[in-house]
Amino acid sequence: SAVISQKPSRDICQRGTSLTIQCQVDSQVTMMFWYRQQPGQSLTLIATANQGSEATYESGFVIDKFPISRPNLTFSTLTVSNMSPEDSSIYLCSVTHRQDSYEQYFGPGTRLTVT
């Protein structure tokens, strides 16, 4: 397993501002992902964070809105830019240890409220 921490755990932000969420893992991992969970909904994959290169975004998500960095094998950031109330969600970081591993572990999540 992996121990994953996220900062901040929660935040309340104003419309039009940006928030950067950090994800730190206690060991080197192969794959890092960012998910969004809107209120009362299931999880939706935003993007795969690639070390040293641009993230791979899923349909409906773009780099300008959700820029992602992954400078090394244990750390990644997700920025939610120019926020609107529709961005109010839980944002979760998740990791796998090996590319062929099916096991995926999640961080504690960041609960974001946009007013």
Place this chain on the structure above:
Amino acid sequence: AQKITQTQPGMFVQEKEAVTLDCTYDTSDPSYGLFWYKQPSSGEMIFLIYQGSYDQQNATEGRYSLNFQKARKSANLVISASQLGDSAMYFCAMRPTGNQFYFGTGTSLTVIP
């Protein structure tokens, strides 16, 4: 198409009883993994159990077992001897080949004392 279906939005179970949470899936990939996660009100996603598509036996982890019926494409979670702390949202998920995880809409489980 890849899809996970959880048809029970809410379930109730008496403490110490067993409960089954339903999950069906659809994929054309021959190799895939099936997962169950628990999400308490705090929001974290807790990994419970995993079943590989080629695994011959049903997975078990303590009080959790996965009733895997490949021909029916179902992967139901069985929780035995329910505890009050089991009250949470439960998500079924599938990972075919590749990185994408597909999640169901979740089942809210309430354990009644």
